Structures are given as C-alpha cells and as structure tokens.
Amino acid sequence: MHPLEKRNLLPEDLKPLKNIKEYIAQGGLEALKKARAMDPNDVIAEIKAANLRGRGGAGFPAAIKWAGVRATPDEKKYLVCNMAEGEPGTYKDRYLIGKNPYLVFEGMLIGAYAIGAKQAILGTKDKFKSTVARLEQALREFEQQGVVEKGFLQIHLGPDDYLLGEEKGLLESIDGRQPMPRFFPPFMVGVGVNATETNPTVVNNCETLSHVPKIIQNGAEWFTSMGTEDTPGTVIFTLSGDVKNPGMYEVETGLTVRQLLYDIGGGPRGDKEFKAILSGMSNRMMLPEHFDLKIDFGTLRNAGIGLGSAGFIVYDADRSMCEIAWMMTKFLAVSSCGQCIPCNSGTRNIMEHFENLRNGKGSQNDIDMIRDISGRCTQQTRCFLPQQASIVSQSILNSFSEEIQYYAENSDTCISDDLVVPKIQDFDEATSQFVYEKDPKEFRPEFDVLY
Ligand SMILES: Cc1cc2nc3c(=O)[nH]c(=O)nc-3n(C[C@H](O)[C@H](O)[C@H](O)COP(=O)(O)O)c2cc1C
Ligand code: SF4
Numbered sequence: 504m505h506p507l508e509k510r511n512l513l514p515e516d517l518k519p520l521k522n523i524k525e526y527i528a529q530g531g532l533e534a535l536k537k538a539r540a541m542d543p544n545d546v547i548a549e550i551k552a553a554n555l556r557g558r559g560g561a562g563f564p565a566a567i568k569w570a571g572v573r574a575t576p577d578e579k580k581y582l583v584c585n586m587a588e589g590e591p592g593t594y595k596d597r598y599l600i601g602k603n604p605y606l607v608f609e610g611m612l613i614g615a616y617a618i619g620a621k622q623a624i625l626g627t628k629d630k631f632k633s634t635v636a637r638l639e640q641a642l643r644e645f646e647q648q649g650v651v652e653k654g655f656l657q658i659h660l661g662p663d664d665y666l667l668g669e670e671k672g673l674l675e676s677i678d679g680r681q682p683m684p685r686f687f688p689p690f691m692v693g694v695g696v697n698a699t700e701t702n703p704t705v706v707n708n709c710e711t712l713s714h715v716p717k718i719i720q721n722g723a724e725w726f727t728s729m730g731t732e733d734t735p736g737t738v739i740f741t742l743s744g745d746v747k748n749p750g751m752y753e754v755e756t757g758l759t760v761r762q763l764l765y766d767i768g769g770g771p772r773g774d775k776e777f778k779a780i781l782s783g784m785s786n787r788m789m790l791p792e793h794f795d796l797k798i799d800f801g802t803l804r805n806a807g808i809g810l811g812s813a814g815f816i817v818y819d820a821d822r823s824m825c826e827i828a829w830m831m832t833k834f835l836a837v838s839s840c841g842q843c844i845p846c847n848s849g850t851r852n853i854m855e856h857f858e859n860l861r862n863g864k865g866s867q868n869d870i871d872m873i874r875d876i877s878g879r880c881t882q883q884t885r886c887f888l889p890q891q892a893s894i895v896s897q898s899i900l901n902s903f904s905e906e907i908q909y910y911a912e913n914s915d916t917c918i919s920d921d922l923v924v925p926k927i928q929d930f931d932e933a934t935s936q937f938v939y940e941k942d943p944k945e946f947r948p949e950f951d952v953l954y
Contacts, residue, residue, distance in 0.1 A: 508728065509755045511737045512599055512606060512713050523644040526605040532650060534716035538613045546617040547573065550715065552723035555635050558595075559585055559708030560783060560812045561666075562734065563801030565715075571690050571704045573618045581694040581704040582620040583677065584611050584712050586627040586634075587661065587668035590783055591834065593814030594710040594927040594937065595739040596772075597634045598751045602639035603713075610712035612651060613719055618705055624694065625709075626673045628658040644921035655717050656766050669886050670706040672840075684838040684886040699708055708812070710739060730756035736800035738810070743925055743937050744780075745772045746815035750935045761794040764782075764817065775820040779902070780828070783811020784835065786892040786900035788824075816925050823917035824903040825910050828896055829857035832923045835892040837945060846889035849880025853896050860910040861918060869910050871902060 504510070510517075520526055538546050545628065561783075569713065572580055584607060587597045600607065607625070613738040627635060630923035638658055645651050659664040666672035670689050672682035677694055685692060693704025697913045712926050714736060718726045727735040734756045740763065743749045747769030754763070764777060771777055780789040787807035797800055803810050856869040877893040899906055910917060929938040 505752070506558065506768055507754055507758055507762060508752055508873050509737050510753050511717060511729070512739060512797055513751075513753050517602065520605065523605060523641070523648060526603070529686070530720065531605055531610060531716070534610055534718075534720035535609050535650070536618055536718050543573065543619060544615045545808065545941045546583070546613060546649065546719065549719060553713065553718045553726040554723075554732075555718060555726070555837055556734050557708055558710035558714075558738065558812065560590070560785060562804075562810065565707055565711055567927070568707070568825065569614065569618050570688065575690075575703045575825075575888075577701060579621045579695075579700055579701055579702045580618055582611060582615045582618060582623040583673065583689070583694065584625040584706055584709055585624055585668060585673055585706055585715055585767075586671060586709040587673060588628070588709075588756070589665040589668040589926075590727055590812050590814055590926065591831070591923045592741060592743050592781065592783075592816040593812045594741045594751065594930055595813065597631060598741075598930060599710060599713060599739060600634050600637050605645075605732060606635045606713040606716055607646055607709050608651075608656060610715035611656065613715050614705065615655075616714060622657060622694070624657045624659050624677055626659045626661055628663055628667060632661050635660065635917065664840075664887070666840055666886070667833075669888070671886060674710060676702065681840070683842055686885055708747045722809045731797060731799040731802070733801035734810075738790065738798075738813045741814040742768050742817070743815070743927070744815045745775075745777070745822070746770070746818035747772050748935065749937060751930060754783050756799040757797050758791065759795055763798065763815070764794065769816070771819050773819060773821070777817060778820045779818050779824065779827075781816040781818070781831070781895075782809060782816060784895060785809060785887060786811050788902055789815075789900060791844065802805060810946050823861075824899050825857065825860050825916045826900040826919055826922055828907075829854065829861045830922060830924055831895050832857055832892050835888060835895070839888055841886040843889070845880045845882050846884045846892075849876050850889055850892045852876050853880065853892055857896070860907065863910070863914040863916040865911045870900065870907060870911050944945055 547569045555565045556562040557829045561922040586596050595824050661676040664682050669681040669684050671684035676682040686796040689704040689706045731734050737751045737753050789808050832854040836854040839846050841847040841848045847936045856873045858867045860866045880889040923939050924939040928940045
C-alpha cells in the first residue's frame with residue numbers, strides 16, 4: 504500500500520470479506536446497534552458534525568438531506584442508495600461492494616432509521632452481475648441473522664442507462680418505468696407516489712452511505728480528524744488513462760492532484776507529459792496549472808473545476824482534445840432521454856459540430872455553433888445532463904482553443920483507434936488494468952418509442 508493511501512472503507516489487506524461472520528468479527532453491525540439506541544435526531548447530528556459530503560458527484564452534505572426528509576410530516580419516507588455507477592471513468596462503488604457489501608447495507612439501515620424510512624432500496628444495474636450476486640448474498644445474510652426484517656431492504660435492478668444514476672431517473676426506474684428523470688426532486692416526490700402520497704426520499708450514493716457506520720461507531724471527531732475541513736474523511740479514486748499505475752485508491756482528501764498523479768499514479772505512462780484530466784462529466788477539464796491544488800470539493804470548485812465522483816481520466820499530450828470532446832459529447836447525446844427539447848436536439852447538435860471538426864470537415868461555423876448551442880441547450884430541462892454537455896464542450900473550446908481552431912481551418916482529421924469512452928466494465932486487480940465496455944452505445948429509439 505502506498506503511504507498516501509488510507510483504508511477506511513476498503514479492507515486494510517484488500518481481501519474481500521467472505522461472509523457476515525467476518526464482518527461482525529471486525530466490529531461490523533456495532534454501529535447499527537449503537538444508532539438504534541440513539542434518538543434519530545442525534546444520529547443525524549453526528550453525521551452533520553462529521554460533515555459527510557455526498558460522494559456521488561456534487562458533494563452535498565448528507566445530513567441536510569436526512570434532516571429535511573425526517574422533518575416532513577409524510578407518513579411514508581424512503582431511503583435509496585444510488586449504485587448505478589454510470590459515470591465514465593468510475594468504478595469505485597462496484598470495487599467497494601466487491602470487497603465489502605455489508606458496509607453499505609449497514610449504512611442504509613442507519614440512514615433509514617435516522618429519517619424514519621418505511622423501506623430502504625439499493626438501485627443498481629442488472630448487468631453488474633458479480634456485484635449483484637455479492638449484494639444478494641449479503642442481503643440474505645442480513646435477513647438470516649435477523650439484522651433486518653424481510654422486505655425492508657430491497658435491491659432494484661435497472662437498465663444499462665446513464666440516466667439510471669440521475670436520482671430522479673433512478674426513482675422512475677424503481678417505480679417501474681424507464682429512467683427518464685421526472686420534474687420534482689426526490690425530497691419532494693419520492694418512491695411510489697400516487698395522488699395522495701408524495702413519499703419524500705433521500706437518495707445517497709453507495710460510497711456516501713458506506714461511510715456512515717464508522718462515523719457512528721467512532722464518532723464525528725474521528726472522521727473530521729482525516730482529510731480537510733471542507734471534505735473530511737477519505738475518497739476512493741478510480742485513476743485511469745495515460746498514467747503508469749492506473750487503479751483504485753482510497754486516500755484522505757487534502758492530498759494534491761500532483762501527489763495523486765505522480766506519487767500514487769507513477770506519472771505519465773509514456774514519454775509525453777499530462778495534458779488534461781476529465782474528473783467527471785459535470786466538470787471543466789483539469790489542467791497542469793491545477794496540479795498543486797488540494798483535492799476536496801471546495802478547493803476544486805473554487806478553482807472552477809471539480810472532484811465529481813473521483814473518477815480521474817488522465818490524458819497525455821498525444822491525445823486530441825477535439826476527439827475527446829466529440830467522444831464525450833456523443834456519450835451525452837446518446838444518453839439524453841429526449842423529454843426536453845433543448846437537451847434532445849442541443850446535445851446532438853453539439854456532438855455533430857464536434858464530429859465535423861474531428862472528421863476534417865470543420866469550419867469556424869462549427870465552433871460558433873457549439874458556443875451558441877451550449878449556452879442554450881440547458882434551458883428548461885429536467886436534469887443536469889445538458890449542463891454536462893455544455894460544461895465539457897465550453898471547457899475544451901476555452902482551454903484548447905488553438906487546437907480546436909486548427910481543425911476549423913484545416914482538413915486534417917483527429918480520429919484515433921484506441922480512444923474509447925471509458926465506461927469501465929471490470930478491473931483486473933492482478934495487472935491493475937481496467938477493462939472497458941467494447942461497444943459504446945449508439946443512438947437508440949427505445950426512449951422515443953416509450954415516450
Ligand atoms: C446524468 C447523471 C448521472 C448520474 N449518475 C450517478 C451515478 O451513477 N451514481 C451516483 O451516485 N450519482 C449519480 N448522479 C448524481 C445523482 O443524481 C445524485 O446527486 C447522487 O446520487 C446523490 O448522492 P450523494 O449526495 O450521496 O452524492 C448522476 C447525476 C446525473 C445528472
Ligand atoms: S435534460 Fe435531457 S436527459 Fe435530462 S430529462 Fe431532459 S431530455 Fe432527458
């Protein structure tokens with residue numbers, strides 16, 4: 504283990520836990536007992552004092568969500584764990600479940616107790632077969648040991664769509680429909696709504712909820728003694744791309760981007776320096792000028808970039824940013840569900856203009872149109888996906904203007920064979936290499952047909 508790593512969530516020796524007995528032997532389920540003996544408001548107060556921020560991308564404080572839903576007068580409330588893990592370059596939730604599926608269930612039960620939930624549901628993808636098998640085994644053991652009554656904890660298996668991870672899309676899927684984001688947020692319109700019930704729901708990411716048991720067990724002070732004041736604790740990074748040591752690394756926040764890339768990541772894979780990092784589809788490109796920043800939500804946000812779900816896709820100087828812009832905007836256009844016109848046509852148009860530039864058919868008009876559409880495609884939309892297309896494309900136009908301009912003025916192409924949307928299918932721990940999905944999605948008619 505590298506000296507900069509710190510394992511709170513992952514087992515110290517990285518050996519997967521075999522069964523609930525091993526979990527209990529390591530102190531598992533103590534936190535749940537402790538929480539159930541506390542007043543639910545005190546549980547929320549502990550999570551607040553720990554300043555636990557959501558690890559699903561936005562870093563929103565978990566305690567604010569919990570307190571908000573607890574305070575609603577509604578009879579039925581739900582807690583949902585988001586384990587859709589659809590963000591390109593992210594594998595942390597499946598990695599964590601592979602090592603220890605018990606933590607997240609214990610965290611869900613503590614959260615459900617704190618907010619007064621009727622049920623706790625973990626939403627994931629049907630295609631994550633080995634992860635689902637791990638979760639199902641752990642759930643059976645929880646039920647057999649009498650930790651939870653049958654039916655209270657559920658696993659929902661959804662389709663392979665990026666929007667399954669969008670919290671309003673995930674709730675639609677749990678309610679038996681396509682994951683097309685609804686209008687109202689989960690704390691207003693939750694699971695299983697009908698004419699008389701709105702069922703406020705907390706949605707938290709799998710890693711967020713996995714932090715909960717140890718915070719309750721060891722106390723908020725223990726948690727805030729790690730990492731930064733802004734984002735205490737640890738974060739699990741998925742480090743992929745043109746870096747010597749790609750892999751999964753749990754670290755305390757507060758280390759610098761440079762420490763992550765060079766000390767842990769080993770520096771560039773080839774003889775070219777790093778050019779840019781994509782730290783999630785909602786963030787501007789991270790550039791070498793950002794490498795000495797400390798990693799936490801606040802510091803990166805203040806610098807105009809972001810931590811996202813800590814999936815860092817690293818590109819070296821050989822990579823074409825025009826190609827990357829096309830690839831990522833195509834991923835978003837393909838993923839749009841089409842309910843909102845500005846997003847439906849806007850994301851596709853942005854992708855088509857990048858395609859012209861990439862294919863040697865570009866002109867100044869393409870650049871102008873991308874700027875124009877990326878300013879408009881976000882209007883009156885139900886979710887953040889078109890903002891993502893806007894952020895990624897404007898960031899690349901601004902930070903790599905000369906490079907993109909070149910393709911507007913010349914008929915050269917920038918088509919590369921080995922650049923893929925890094926949708927991670929698996930991680931080979933023996934070789935520390937990621938396996939990517941071979942067949943990235945094309946435009947599909949399913950959503951349109953159903954709508
Ligand atoms: C298009 C899109 C995809 C998303 N995918 C995921 C995902 O796969 N997993 C996840 O936890 N959050 C995802 N999110 C963020 C969720 O909507 C939500 O903010 C998160 O689950 C909240 O959990 P947290 O507060 O614990 O971070 C996505 C958001 C958008 C806009
Ligand atoms: S903004 Fe786009 S992806 Fe989100 S709901 Fe509307 S059409 Fe679907």
